[in-house]
Amino acid sequence: MALDEIGNLSPLPSLPVLMAEGGGTGITTMPVLQSLSQARDKWGDHAAGAIWDASIVKVILGGTSSARDLQDLSALIGNATRPPTxxxxxxxxxxxxxxxxxxxx
Known part of the structure; x- marks a missing residue:
């Protein structure tokens, strides 16, 4: 179930539960949001975190400017060094x- 621009639509209160339990029942849910802060505004901190954590694949596009979100993404991605090619x-x-x-x- 693709939910494009779900943050701009009326709230779907069951989205955190659907994200957490849907995979076990064969329901794949793909919410598309402009930012994590949009999810926090719509569902609150705890439910937005549950949606984020239940998202197996995370696609990050440019444009976010929230220092909190950028720090969280940086911690998630981590550091890597590569030898010069x-x-x-x-x-x-x-x-x-x-x-x-x-x-x-």
Whole structure:
């Protein structure tokens, strides 16, 4: 069940329970919100947290500017370091067109 812009529609009080228990009954729920603060305004802190926690896949788009939400996302994502990448080594065969002319006998 896709609920696009659910934060702009009338509240669905059962959404936190549907999110938490629906997966076990074969109901997949995908709420789409502008921000986590929108969910907190609509359902309150506890229920918004339950909706967030029950979301197995989280798709984060640009635009959020809430320091609280950005800190939470940063903690969730964590830090990672990668070694610098090097360009791949390329070995080429000699180009016969650029070979020096053969010596005359």
């Amino acid at each position: 090097r360009p791949p080594s390329v070995t080429t065969a000699p180009d016969p067109c650029n070979a020096p002319p053969a010596a005359s006998p």
